[in-house]
Amino acid sequence: MMPEGGVAWRASQLAHLARLAHQALTCAEMGDLIAAAQTEVAALEETHPDRVNVREIERDWQKATKLPESLVSELAELSSTAMHEWAAARKASDFKRFQPWLEKTVALNQRKAECLGWPSDGEGWDALADSYEPGLQASQVQRVFDPLRKRLQGLLDRLQGGKRKPSNAFNEHPLNIADQERFVRFVSKSVGFDFSRGRLDRSTHPFCGGSHCSDVRMTTRYLETCVLDALGSTMHETGHGLYEQGLDANRIGLPMGEAAGLSVHESQSRLWENQVGRSKPFWAWCQRQLPAFFGDACDRFSLQDLVDGANVVEPGLIRVEADEGTYNMHVMIRFQLERSLIKGDLKVADLPGVWNRMYKEYLGLVVPDDRRGCLQDVHWSMGAIGYFPTYTLGTLLAAQLFEKARADLPGLEEGFSKGEFQPLLKWLRTHVHAEGRRFRLDDLCRKVTGQPLSADPLMRHLEGKLLPLYGLA
Amino acid sequence: MMPEGGVAWRASQLAHLARLAHQALTCAEMGDLIAAAQTEVAALEETHPDRVNVREIERDWQKATKLPESLVSELAELSSTAMHEWAAARKASDFKRFQPWLEKTVALNQRKAECLGWPSDGEGWDALADSYEPGLQASQVQRVFDPLRKRLQGLLDRLQGGKRKPSNAFNEHPLNIADQERFVRFVSKSVGFDFSRGRLDRSTHPFCGGSHCSDVRMTTRYLETCVLDALGSTMHETGHGLYEQGLDANRIGLPMGEAAGLSVHESQSRLWENQVGRSKPFWAWCQRQLPAFFGDACDRFSLQDLVDGANVVEPGLIRVEADEGTYNMHVMIRFQLERSLIKGDLKVADLPGVWNRMYKEYLGLVVPDDRRGCLQDVHWSMGAIGYFPTYTLGTLLAAQLFEKARADLPGLEEGFSKGEFQPLLKWLRTHVHAEGRRFRLDDLCRKVTGQPLSADPLMRHLEGKLLPLYGLA
Numbered sequence: 001m002m003p004e005g006g007v008a009w010r011a012s013q014l015a016h017l018a019r020l021a022h023q024a025l026t027c028a029e030m031g032d033l034i035a036a037a038q039t040e041v042a043a044l045e046e047t048h049p050d051r052v053n054v055r056e057i058e059r060d061w062q063k064a065t066k067l068p069e070s071l072v073s074e075l076a077e078l079s080s081t082a083m084h085e086w087a088a089a090r091k092a093s094d095f096k097r098f099q100p101w102l103e104k105t106v107a108l109n110q111r112k113a114e115c116l117g118w119p120s121d122g123e124g125w126d127a128l129a130d131s132y133e134p135g136l137q138a139s140q141v142q143r144v145f146d147p148l149r150k151r152l153q154g155l156l157d158r159l160q161g162g163k164r165k166p167s168n169a170f171n172e173h174p175l176n177i178a179d180q181e182r183f184v185r186f187v188s189k190s191v192g193f194d195f196s197r198g199r200l201d202r203s204t205h206p207f208c209g210g211s212h213c214s215d216v217r218m219t220t221r222y223l224e225t226c227v228l229d230a231l232g233s234t235m236h237e238t239g240h241g242l243y244e245q246g247l248d249a250n251r252i253g254l255p256m257g258e259a260a261g262l263s264v265h266e267s268q269s270r271l272w273e274n275q276v277g278r279s280k281p282f283w284a285w286c287q288r289q290l291p292a293f294f295g296d297a298c299d300r301f302s303l304q305d306l307v308d309g310a311n312v313v314e315p316g317l318i319r320v321e322a323d324e325g326t327y328n329m330h331v332m333i334r335f336q337l338e339r340s341l342i343k344g345d346l347k348v349a350d351l352p353g354v355w356n357r358m359y360k361e362y363l364g365l366v367v368p369d370d371r372r373g374c375l376q377d378v379h380w381s382m383g384a385i386g387y388f389p390t391y392t393l394g395t396l397l398a399a400q401l402f403e404k405a406r407a408d409l410p411g412l413e414e415g416f417s418k419g420e421f422q423p424l425l426k427w428l429r430t431h432v433h434a435e436g437r438r439f440r441l442d443d444l445c446r447k448v449t450g451q452p453l454s455a456d457p458l459m460r461h462l463e464g465k466l467l468p469l470y471g472l473a
Numbered sequence: 474m475m476p477e478g479g480v481a482w483r484a485s486q487l488a489h490l491a492r493l494a495h496q497a498l499t500c501a502e503m504g505d506l507i508a509a510a511q512t513e514v515a516a517l518e519e520t521h522p523d524r525v526n527v528r529e530i531e532r533d534w535q536k537a538t539k540l541p542e543s544l545v546s547e548l549a550e551l552s553s554t555a556m557h558e559w560a561a562a563r564k565a566s567d568f569k570r571f572q573p574w575l576e577k578t579v580a581l582n583q584r585k586a587e588c589l590g591w592p593s594d595g596e597g598w599d600a601l602a603d604s605y606e607p608g609l610q611a612s613q614v615q616r617v618f619d620p621l622r623k624r625l626q627g628l629l630d631r632l633q634g635g636k637r638k639p640s641n642a643f644n645e646h647p648l649n650i651a652d653q654e655r656f657v658r659f660v661s662k663s664v665g666f667d668f669s670r671g672r673l674d675r676s677t678h679p680f681c682g683g684s685h686c687s688d689v690r691m692t693t694r695y696l697e698t699c700v701l702d703a704l705g706s707t708m709h710e711t712g713h714g715l716y717e718q719g720l721d722a723n724r725i726g727l728p729m730g731e732a733a734g735l736s737v738h739e740s741q742s743r744l745w746e747n748q749v750g751r752s753k754p755f756w757a758w759c760q761r762q763l764p765a766f767f768g769d770a771c772d773r774f775s776l777q778d779l780v781d782g783a784n785v786v787e788p789g790l791i792r793v794e795a796d797e798g799t800y801n802m803h804v805m806i807r808f809q810l811e812r813s814l815i816k817g818d819l820k821v822a823d824l825p826g827v828w829n830r831m832y833k834e835y836l837g838l839v840v841p842d843d844r845r846g847c848l849q850d851v852h853w854s855m856g857a858i859g860y861f862p863t864y865t866l867g868t869l870l871a872a873q874l875f876e877k878a879r880a881d882l883p884g885l886e887e888g889f890s891k892g893e894f895q896p897l898l899k900w901l902r903t904h905v906h907a908e909g910r911r912f913r914l915d916d917l918c919r920k921v922t923g924q925p926l927s928a929d930p931l932m933r934h935l936e937g938k939l940l941p942l943y944g945l946a
Contacts, residue, residue: 005670006688009725013684197478211486215479252482 004084011080018076025064034058049256052438056255059134066115075108079383086381093371095352102380103348106341109385113342125342129386133261133393134440138339141389145332148392148455149362155462156325159313162470170228170301170309175294177222183293184220184227184234187286191272192425193218193238194245205320205378206233208240208269213247213257228309229321232273239272240265242425246433256436262387263441264432266394267401274324274395275402275461276424278310281417311469315363317372325466326363328395333358334377334388342385397445399457401432404449477557484553491549498537507531522729525911529728532607539588548581552856559854566844568825575853576821579814582858586815598815602859606734606866607913611812614862618805621865621928622835628935629798632786635943643701643774643782648767650695656766657693657700657707660759664745664894666691666711667718678793678851679706681713681742685725689717701782702794705746712745713738715898719906729909735860736914737905739867740874747797747868748875748934749897751783754890784942788836790845798939799836801868806831807850807861815858870918872930874905877922 002010034057041051082101089098113124122137129136185200193200198216210216218237223229243265251257259265276282283306290298301309313325322330337355340346346354355374356367367373379387405427406412415423431448438444445453467473475483507530514524555574562571586597595610602609658673666673671689683689691710696702716738724730732738749755756779763771774782786798795803810828813819819827828847829840840846852860878900879885888896904921911917918926940946 001672003669003671003688005667006685009685009687194478195476197476199474199476212479212482214482215476 007080007084011077014080015073015077019069019073022064022067022069022072025061026069030061034061047438049251049436049438052436053251053254053256056258056437060255063116063131066117067112068115071108071112071115075112075383078104078108079381082383083378083381086375086378090371090375093369093375095370095375098375098381099348102351105380105383106348106385109383110342110344123339123343125339125386128342129389132384132387133263133390136261136263136386136389136393136441138335141335141393144396144453144455145335145389145392148328148396148458149332151455151459152325152328152462155459155466156313156315158472159325159466159470162472164469164471166308166312166469167305168309168312170298170305171226171312173227173298173301174225175227175297177224179293180222180227180230183289184230186289186293187231188218188234188238188241190419191235191238191242191276191421193241197245198241200234200237206237208237208244210244212252213245213249216241216244232277232310235277236269236273239269242272242428243268243433246425246429248434248436251436254436256438258437260432260435260437260439260444261441262390263393263397264444266391267397268394268428268432270395270398271402271428275398276416276421278307278324278465279413279416280307281413281415283307283310284417285419308469311465313466313470315365317359317365317367318376320376325462328392329362331388331392333362334379337374338380338385338388393441393453396453396455396458397441399461400445400449400451400454401428402461403457480553480557484550487553488546488550492542492546495537495540495542495545498534499542503534507534520911522724522909522911525909526724526727526729529731529910533728536589536604539590540585541588544581544585544588548585548856551577551581552854555856556851556854559848559851563844563848566842566848568843568848571848571854572821575824578853578856579821579858582856583815583817596812596816598812598859601815602862605857605860606736606863609734609736609859609862609866609914611808614808614866617869617926617928618808618862618865621801621869621931622805624928624932625798625801625935628932628939629786629788631945632798632939632943635945637942637944639781639785639942640778641782641785643771643778644699644785646700646771646774647698648700648770650697652766653695653700653703656762657703659762659766660704661691661707661711661714663892664708664711664715664749665898666714670718671714673707673710679710681710681717683717686718686720686722686730689714705750705783708750709742709746712742715745715901716741716906719898719902721907721909724909727909729911731910733905733908733910733912733917734914735863736866736870737917739864740870741867741901741905743868743871744875744901748871749889749894751780751797751938752886752889753780754886754888756780756783757890758892781942784938786939786943788838790832790838790840791849793849798935801865802835804861804865806835807852810847811853811858811861866914866926869926869928869931870914872934873918873922873924873927874901875934876930 034054037054038058041048041054044051078101082098082105085101086098089095109128110124113127116127116130118124118127119137122139126137129138129141185195188200189195197214198210198218200218200220202221203219204221206218206220208216208218218234218241220230220233220237243259247259248257280303284303287298287301287303287306311324313323315326315329316322319327319330319334333355336358337346337351340354341348341351352370352374359365359367359373379385405424409423409427412424415421432444435444439447442453445451507527510527511531514521514527517524551574555571555578558574559571562568582601583597586600589600589603591597591600592610595612599610602611602614658668661673662668670687671683671691673691673693675694676692677694679691679693681689681691691707691714693703693706693710716732720732721730753776757776760771760774760776760779784797786796788799788802789795792800792803792807806828809831810819810824813827814821814824825843825847832838832840832846852858878897882896882900885897888894905917908917912920915926918924
């Protein structure tokens with residue numbers, strides 16, 4: 001929403017705020033206060049909320065004290081400006097324009113990693129990723145991604161030879177945008193988003209933000225020809241929004257009232273978008289709602305057409321438009337690239353070439369220009385390196401959580417077809433939302449599902465749904 | 474835009490920010506720093522920018538040090554909550570609901586006035602008004618308002634007996650709202666608002682805000698039946714916006730880069746709304762633009778119809794919908810009431826009754842309910858007492874500045890009919906916008922126009938325009 005002329009001032013405001021926040025966290029008394037608090041909570045159970053709060057505040061403080069204030073404000077200022085340059089470069093598909101900004105971003109993040117340090121068996125990327133997913137290491141991501149890529153590739157190869165091709169007709173059916181808006185708001189509300197404590201607006205790139213569990217701001221976007229685009233984005237952001245609204249209001253400002261790492265956050269958005277929002281029972285319910293919003297405009301589509309539309313698999317160039325089957329391939333490419341950039345194995349100038357080679361290798365696609373290639377995502381421009389893998393880790397967790405919820409709640413999916421989403425939401429509130437930052441990703445996964453994080457549930461979910469759709473069951 | 478559930482958290486955030494800002498301004502070193510700066514600038518001319526900056530910072534600091542931090546945050550927190558209660562009370566036309574909040578607001582503002590103190594010939598209201606218009610005193614306002622009311626009443630009485638009644642037809646002509654939006658944005662841009670450094674959006678109550686001269690946020694509102702409502706609001710907010718965009722970007726954060734008091738701010742909005750936006754030359758230009766936005770939908774209106782529509786005088790209950798002839802009556806009523814509330818002469822419980830009596834006396838109207846009576850304005854709910862008179866003082870200044878601009882710039886109004894607004898804007902940039910907080914209201918008025926602030930130019934403006942329209946020339 002910001003006018004172009006406001007960029008420089010906004011950048012300096014954000015840099016100043018980053019400096020103030022850093023000062024507050026690293027002020028002289030903080031070390032003593034934390035030490036005193038640690039003594040106070042030492043006798044409590046390890047997972048007692050007070051002890052968790054002290055543990056996590058100490059973690060944040062340790063990280064902050066390692067970063068000089070000048071670097072913090074430099075990073076904040078660079079990210080606002082670089083984001084703006086990225087947006088202009090992307091529009092013009094002009095990588096050369098963005099290149100110097102990405103070079104600065106990589107260099108500054110390498111310095112940040114040096115300041116933060118990393119485990120002896122790790123690398124610089126780990127130091128950066130730790131801000132998004134505590135304790136995450138590149139070697140560990142690689143161990144998850146390598147076999148996952150093979151299994152996904154196997155599935156995609158099988159689908160290619162499928163005897164049936166799901167209908168794409170509903171994805172090409174024009175529907176009035178004002179009607180779409182009423183519809184997706186109704187769906188968001190029906191699955192549990194509390195509009196008295198949040199909003200849903202429009203933006204080019206959907207997101208979920210806000211300042212408090214009582215004021216959660218989501219956006220979505222609308223394409224006249226594809227209500228599924230708006231609905232998918234809305235379900236995704238609603239998943240994030242439900243998590244934020246489910247945080248403990250009495251503990252806001254303390255780690256127990258904050259979201260766990262980004263992987264857990266993404267598990268919530270993916271679960272509502274994919275496990276719920278692309279399921280047959282969900283669409284059975286949706287189909288009955290359509291006439292109230294679109295009159296008879298959708299009458300010619302069968303339930304199978306709707307389910308088909310939500311689940312077609314087709315490799316594409318753009319991550320945010322990717323289907324469930326190919327999405328994680330996009331993430332893996334980005335992870336390899338950012339890991340190499342931080343290591344210094346890949347020069348920024350060589351990024352477009354390597355990006356394009358990998359898209360050929362992973363998805364069999366020719367990238368026609370950088371706008372649809374390495375300039376498509378905002379993340380690196382805002383200095384978020386080490387962030388992408390949380391998308392796939394969250395996708396794995398979503399599948400694993402959903403399997404457990406289904407086991408715990410008999411008739412869960414049948415309920416979706418009747419518009420009953422509260423049992424699932426209540427289950428997530430208890431097992432995920434109310435836990436704040438109590439558990440790390442893997443600990444939370446074990447605690448809730450009894451198993452370490454694994455790719456098996458995701459593969460079962462994809463195969464169980466896609467193979468029949470492609471006549472391969 | 475905030476969801477209802479977000480009110481409490483927003484209130485506590487704002488209270489916290491008010492406390493931090495107060496701490497920053499009243500910290501231990503500030504007194505010494507200001508004293509040192511005073512020594513440094515002592516040899517400069519009184520109106521030298523550096524000396525003005527020190528003078529005004531010292532003024533802000535003096536005021537801040539008189540207020541205990543607890544009162545500052547209490548006022549901030551109360552105002553967010555009371556605003557919300559007011560909105561609900563207004564909707565239900567339920568004064569009793571708002572009464573306890575207004576009582577708290579008055580009591581807290583009386584305490585604030587006690588802390589700030591006032592001149593020996595003054596009263597508590599003066600201490601509060603000083604935050605909106607430096608040095609303003611109730612007795613001085615009264616001396617301006619008493620004769621102004623008589624003169625305005627005389628004019629209104631004459632118009633009542635006019636031989637001609639201006640046509641109201643253009644105010645009742647439905648026009649597509651999307652077209653209206655394109656039109657008012659075009660007008661705002663044409664008179665000089667820089668959309669690369671600002672925005673125009675929609676809200677129930679138009680306002681102008683933003684964080685910097687490079688990021689000015691205005692809103693307007695749209696009624697299908699009355700494009701003049703959107704246009705008038707847009708011209709008004711554009712006046713505020715042009716002032717903000719005209720502040721010295723190199724001095725933002727210092728008094729020389731800040732707007733002078735609210736009266737000067739209002740002079741800019743009123744000048745563009747009234748002296749420009751209700752003038753015949755402006756409408757001659759507008760009329761030629763209408764087809765590009767509304768096709769032939771306005772063809773049946775003559776230029777006289779358009780000018781009539783913009784200038785009809787008709788006493789009404791709602792201040793923000795008032796015409797140029799009656800507007801100041803609304804302000805005078807509010808001034809009398811808030812002065813009495815702070816003095817303790819008027820109890821909050823008695824406000825609706827006294828409000829209604831005064832509307833009968835000043836405007837001959839019966840107030841049917843408190844929603845259209847004493848609950849209509851947001852100001853008191855947000856703790857802004859001492860604010861209203863700046864609307865009328867700004868209206869006087871607008872007329873006085875415009876007379877001088879017309880004398881300085883031959884052919885000024887003829888230029889409007891050709892869409893030439895730059896000469897006026899340039900004149901205001903030089904004489905008002907670039908001056909920041911250098912002069913007080915009356916000093917600025919003398920400096921620019923050579924005369925003290927007076928009601929004569931406003932009366933000349935109104936009589937010169939309205940008497941002929943009512944067949945009384």
